[in-house]
Structure formats: structure tokens, C-alpha cells
Amino acid sequence: MLGILTSSVFICVHLWFSSTAKGEDRFPPPEFRTTYQIPQDQFPARSAPWWDYVDSGLLLAALATAVWLVFYRRSRREVMLLTIFAVAWFGFFRKGCVCPIGSIQNVTEAIATGGALPWVVAVFFALPLLFVLLYGRVFCSSVCPLGAFQDLVSWKGLHVPRWLEESLGLLAYLYLGLACMYAAAGGPYIICQYDPFVPMFRLNGPSHMFFLGGVLLALGVVIGRPYCRFLCPYGVILRLLSRLSRKQVTITPAECINCRLCEKSCPFGAIRLPTTQDKPLPVSAGKRGLISVLAVSPLIIVAMAGVGYLAGPTLALAHRDVQLAQAVMQQDAHAVMPVPDEVKAFRDTGGTAEELYAQLPMLVRRFRIGGALVGVWMGLAIGGKLIAYSIRRRNPDYTADPGTCIACARCFMSCPVELKRRGLISELPVVEAMGKP
Amino acid sequence: MNRREFLRTSVCAAAFAAVSGGAGYLVTRKSTCDGKRPCDQCPQAGDCADDKALSWRAAQPAAWQIDPYKCIQCGKCATTCVLKQSASRCFHAFAVCGYCDLCTGFFEPQPNQLNTAAENQLCPTGAIVRTYVEDPYFQYKIDRDKCIGCSKCVKGCTQFGNGSLFLQIDQNICVKCNQCSIAINCPSRAVRKVPIATPYLLKSKTRTS
Numbered sequence: 001m002l003g004i005l006t007s008s009v010f011i012c013v014h015l016w017f018s019s020t021a022k023g024e025d026r027f028p029p030p031e032f033r034t035t036y037q038i039p040q041d042q043f044p045a046r047s048a049p050w051w052d053y054v055d056s057g058l059l060l061a062a063l064a065t066a067v068w069l070v071f072y073r074r075s076r077r078e079v080m081l082l083t084i085f086a087v088a089w090f091g092f093f094r095k096g097c098v099c100p101i102g103s104i105q106n107v108t109e110a111i112a113t114g115g116a117l118p119w120v121v122a123v124f125f126a127l128p129l130l131f132v133l134l135y136g137r138v139f140c141s142s143v144c145p146l147g148a149f150q151d152l153v154s155w156k157g158l159h160v161p162r163w164l165e166e167s168l169g170l171l172a173y174l175y176l177g178l179a180c181m182y183a184a185a186g187g188p189y190i191i192c193q194y195d196p197f198v199p200m201f202r203l204n205g206p207s208h209m210f211f212l213g214g215v216l217l218a219l220g221v222v223i224g225r226p227y228c229r230f231l232c233p234y235g236v237i238l239r240l241l242s243r244l245s246r247k248q249v250t251i252t253p254a255e256c257i258n259c260r261l262c263e264k265s266c267p268f269g270a271i272r273l274p275t276t277q278d279k280p281l282p283v284s285a286g287k288r289g290l291i292s293v294l295a296v297s298p299l300i301i302v303a304m305a306g307v308g309y310l311a312g313p314t315l316a317l318a319h320r321d322v323q324l325a326q327a328v329m330q331q332d333a334h335a336v337m338p339v340p341d342e343v344k345a346f347r348d349t350g351g352t353a354e355e356l357y358a359q360l361p362m363l364v365r366r367f368r369i370g371g372a373l374v375g376v377w378m379g380l381a382i383g384g385k386l387i388a389y390s391i392r393r394r395n396p397d398y399t400a401d402p403g404t405c406i407a408c409a410r411c412f413m414s415c416p417v418e419l420k421r422r423g424l425i426s427e428l429p430v431v432e433a434m435g436k437p
Numbered sequence: 438m439n440r441r442e443f444l445r446t447s448v449c450a451a452a453f454a455a456v457s458g459g460a461g462y463l464v465t466r467k468s469t470c471d472g473k474r475p476c477d478q479c480p481q482a483g484d485c486a487d488d489k490a491l492s493w494r495a496a497q498p499a500a501w502q503i504d505p506y507k508c509i510q511c512g513k514c515a516t517t518c519v520l521k522q523s524a525s526r527c528f529h530a531f532a533v534c535g536y537c538d539l540c541t542g543f544f545e546p547q548p549n550q551l552n553t554a555a556e557n558q559l560c561p562t563g564a565i566v567r568t569y570v571e572d573p574y575f576q577y578k579i580d581r582d583k584c585i586g587c588s589k590c591v592k593g594c595t596q597f598g599n600g601s602l603f604l605q606i607d608q609n610i611c612v613k614c615n616q617c618s619i620a621i622n623c624p625s626r627a628v629r630k631v632p633i634a635t636p637y638l639l640k641s642k643t644r645t646s
Contacts, residue, residue, distance in 0.1 A: 027535025044609035126460035345625030
């Protein structure tokens with residue numbers, strides 16, 4: 001009892017005197033009479049750095065295997081096994097981090113701020129892109145844990161009309177633009193914060209993200225891979241580069257016989273139907289359409305840039321300093337109780353509200369410029385889509401669209417030419433030449 | 438090879454070179470503060486403490502760590518880490534410790550008795566091991582496997598004691614998120630990137646083995 005009393009008095013006295021001091025000498029270190037030695041605390045070393053090598057090596061191996069399975073084995077079942085491996089390893093075991101989708105932000109930030117990029121992030125960013133330039137989107141097919149996760153639940157592929165597909169696809173462009181803008185402007189990494197499946201891989205996360213992930217998975221049962229098609233920011237880059245790829249997925253291993261059997265086999269709407277003769281389009285009409293689109297595109301770009309510029313102050317709300325300034329302002333105006341932690345911490349650093357507010361115009365200007373750039377990007381995306389929509393290419397066969405095909409190998413087995421190659425059927429079906437131009 | 442094919446091949450080759458070359462350049466170039474002085478010529482050597490500018494952004498490959506002198510013991514570390522049991526854990530600088538009988542990091546304010554009964558302890562998980570050394574001194578050791586990083590003990594110790602207990606991100610547990618979830622939620626911005634070689638931010642008198 002006496003002990004408590006003396007200690008309490010001691011504490012009170014010390015509190016009194018040490019209100020300004022850092023307080024590390026409130027109680028002098030004891031001089032031990034026994035042989036007691038002051039232990040040294042252990043600071044655990046960083047978890048093994050060779051994980052970086054393992055991850056990069058496995059990414060390379062998985063991409064190479066995917067190419068082999070899709071192009072040389074042409075086996076959906078084996079692609080499926082790789083898909084399961086990707087979900088298990090890159091998803092549940094490695095917790096979905098580091099991932100190529102999120103690495104976009106690191107790359108943008110490194111470019112914008114002059115920082116260096118950790119090599120493992122660079123590998124994760126660049127390897128899938130290099131593979132896309134050579135072999136199309138094999139990364140999406142069975143290496144990306146997010147895509148693989150959705151692929152495993154994909155049961156039916158309801159047909160999404162092209163106009164809807166393309167307009168929803170713009171969301172991904174917007175997501176990519178905003179993510180790059182925030183990464184460059186010192187804002188949050190929105191791709192990582194709003195990653196719908198990583199909370200599931202980690203079995204831990206904010207409930208709204210679980211909800212979003214659940215909704216996307218449920219949608220994915222009937223509409224193939226909704227995240228990949230309509231949201232994935234990395235997918236935007238992959239889609240663009242995939243059109244340039246050296247080798248592209250072909251539905252049939254040899255000549256297309258226009259049997260229409262593969263028509264419904266793609267749950268992701270990536271099969272381009274042959275252009276038929278019964279809907280010929282006069283060249284003049286096509287030209288007129290293209291010219292009007294080319295005339296409208298600059299207007300769209302300017303308009304979107306304007307919208308982005310106006311949205312600048314709203315976009316800036318996601319920046320930490322703006323949020324802090326808001327909290328301080330709120331506190332000054334209404335004396336919010338209890339005082340929020342960040343306001344208390346800010347006051348403790350001795351900063352004044354004026355100094356904080358003085359930064360706001362600079363930040364708002366930064367986000368206005370960023371918003372305008374995102375607007376220009378969106379204008380370009382819309383313009384590009386309109387141009388692509390107005391150009392009609394002659395396409396004699398059923399082909400996998402190089403941009404949207406994610407090389408899942410689903411369509412292969414619906415092709416009778418493939419079945420014959422494998423010796424599963426002996427005769428090709430007789431096809432009436434109705435659709436053939 | 439027709440004209441279209443040739444164009445496509447050249448654009449593809451150019452894109453291939455750009456992606457690999459760009460990534461290589463970003464990895465090998467010297468990091469700078471806002472494009473000015475290279476970090477390896479900076480006296481702070483990448484441990485950029487400039488709070489207003491880029492403290493929580495990458496200057497070079499680094500580890501996330503809590504600055505114990507900026508930590509205000511709000512307890513958000515325990516709940517905002519992506520891990521179920523936060524990677525932020527309590528560490529003890531024994532050299533700073535006063536070995537108090539009435540340890541304000543160990544005991545509730547106004548404890549019934551100075552013993553290890555659960556109702557007297559601040560720690561919700563019983564992660565602090567109190568052992569008798571000699572009259573009137575007691576040693577306090579953290580069982581870090583039990584620690585959830587709630588900072589209750591750190592607060593008690595910092596407010597009323599020497600502040601020998603402090604929070605650090607256990608580098609063996611940290612999953613090294615792209616952008617640390619604790620860092621973006623820390624109200625005092627105490628979490629920043631530090632060089633991998635020295636991944637802990639210690640109390641001034643801490644001795645490490």
C-alpha cells in the first residue's frame with residue numbers, strides 16, 4: 001500500500017515537472033545489487049528476401065507455362081490447373097501482393113517523383129506486358145490471381161451487347177487514369193485500396209470490400225469476369241498491347257470452316273463473328289461516319305478535360321493534407337469533441353492552421369491539372385472507341401478478338417477442326433456456305 | 438510481309454523495347470527528392486523525414502516503420518493493418534526502462550493490487566511478462582506473439598514513465614504492402630519508409646545485439 005502511495009506521489013511529481021521534457025529520464029535506470037544484466041531487445045530481421053526471387057521466378061514460369069498450354073498443348077483442362085495454382089499461390093498463399101495491377105501506381109509514382117522502383121515491382125509490371133507483346137493476354141488467362149479467381153466461378157457467359165460492353169469498358173480507362181493521377185499527385189493508391197478480391201485472399205479486410213468482391217464474384221457466375229472486362233486498369237494496357245502481339249490465339253488450329261459451333265463458347269464475348277454479305281455497308285456511309293467521329297473527337301477531348309478540371313477540388317479531397325485541413329477547419333469552427341487524433345497530432349507538431357491552409361491552393365491546382373489530364377485520357381479513350389466502332393474490317397472467319405481474348409482456351413474444344421486434329425471425330429461436319437462472304 | 442504487317446511488327450518491337458528499357462531505367466536510376474538531389478548524396482540517406490513533402494512515399498526500396506517519437510498511441514495500428522493480428526508490435530528498450538514496481542505500462546490506472554492478476558493489467562492479451570528482479574525492481578518483457586499492437590502499454594509508459602515501451606512494425610511479420618495500410622491511417626503520420634538496411638526506428642538509448 002505504501003508502495004502504491006509513494007509511487008503515485010512520485011508519478012504526480014514527475015508529471016508536474018516533465019510535462020515539457022521527453023521524459024526518458026523520469027525514472028533513473030536502477031543500479032542492480034544482484035548480478036542481473038539488462039537484456040537486449042531483439043529486433044526480428046526482415047522476412048527472407050529470397051521470396052522476391054521466388055515470386056519473380058514463379059511469375060516467369062507461370063507465364064511461360066501458360067503460353068505452352070494455350071498455344072502448344074491447346075488444353076483447357078491444363079490451363080484450368082494453372083488457374084487453380086495461380087489462385088492458390090499468388091492469391092491465397094502470397095496474399096495477392098505484389099501484383100502487376102497495383103504496380104502501375106508504383107511505376108507512375110517513380111516516374112512522377114523521381115524515385116527509384118524496387119526491382120521486383122518492375123519485374124511484376126513489365127513481365128506480363130512483354131508476354132502480351134509476344135503471345136497475347138496469357139497473363140490474364142491463368143496467371144493473374146484476380147482473373148483466375150473469377151474464371152473459376154465463371155459458369156455461364158450471358159451475352160453483353162457490344163455497345164454496353166464498350167461503354168462499361170470505359171470504367172476501366174477511368175480507373176486507370178485516376179489511379180495514375182493519384183499515384184503521381186501523392187494521393188492514395190486506389191487500386192490497392194479498392195482491390196475487390198485481395199480481402200478474400202487475406203481472409204481479412206474492410207466489409208465493404210468483401211461486399212464488392214462478393215458482388216463481382218456473384219456477377220461473374222453469369223457474366224464472365226466482370227472485373228477484368230469492366231474495371232481492371234492493367235487490363236486496359238494489356239488490351240491495347242495485345243492488339244500488337246506477335247502470336248495471337250486462334251480458335252481453330254487450321255482453317256475455319258464457319259460451322260458456328262464456337263459462337264457461344266466464349267463467356268467473355270471475345271469471339272468476332274465473320275462479316276456477312278447480307279448486311280453490306282456502302283463505303284460512302286462508312287466514310288461519312290468516320291469523318292463525323294473524327295470531327296467530334298476533339299470536342300469530346302476538350303469537354304472531358306473541362307469536366308476533369310472542374311472536378312479538381314473534389315478529386316483533391318482524397319489527399320491527406322486536404323483531409324487534415326478539413327478536419328482542422330471543422331475543429332476550429334465547431335470545436336468537435338473529442339478532438340480527432342489527426343488534429344491533435346497536427347497541433348502537437350506546432351504547425352498552424354494558416355500554414356496548412358496555405359498549401360491548399362497548390363494542391364487544388366495540382367488536382368485540377370491532374371483531373372484535366374485524366375479528362376484528356378478519357379476523351380482519347382472515347383474517341384478511339386468511336387473510331388474503332390465506325391471502322392468495319394472485313395473478317396471472313398470466326399476469330400478471337402486480339403484485344404478482348406484472354407486466352408482461356410475455352411473455345412478450342414468447340415471447334416470440330418480441333419476435335420478432328422485430336423482424333424476425337426473422323427469427319428468434319430458439312431457446313432452450308434450461308435455465312436461465308 | 439505486307440505494309441500493315443510491317444507496321445504492326447515495328448510498333449510491337451518498339452513497345453517491347455520501351456517496356457523493358459523503361460523498367461530497367463527506373464530500377465537502376467538513382468532516386469531523388471522531387472527530381473533534385475540524388476538520395477545517395479543526401480545526409481538523410483533515403484530516410485527522408487521531411488513530413489510535409491514525401492515522407493510516406495517511396496524514395497528507394499524500403500521498409501515501413503513507425504517513428505516512436507511521432508507515435509501518439511491512438512491504437513489505430515491494431516485495427517488498420519491488413520493482417521488480422523497487426524504487424525505493429527510493442528518493443529521494449531530495456532536500457533530506457535526504470536524497472537518500476539508500479540509500471541504504468543503494465544498496470545491499469547489505480548490497480549487493486551500490484552500483482553499479475555488479469556484485472557490489474559492494461560494489456561488486453563496478457564502479452565507483458567512481469568518478473569521480479571530484486572527489491573524494488575521488476576522486469577517487463579513483451580511476448581510479441583501475443584501482442585496486438587493496441588499501444589495501451591505504450592501510452593501508459595510514455596505518459597507516466599520513461600517511455601521504454603514503443604511500437605514498431607515487426608519486419609518479419611510485415612507483408613510489405615505496396616502502400617502500408619497503417620501509414621495511410623496513422624493520424625500523426627508516424628509511419629514512413631526507411632532504408633532496408635536499418636529497418637527499425639529506435640528509442641535513443643535502445644541497445645541492439
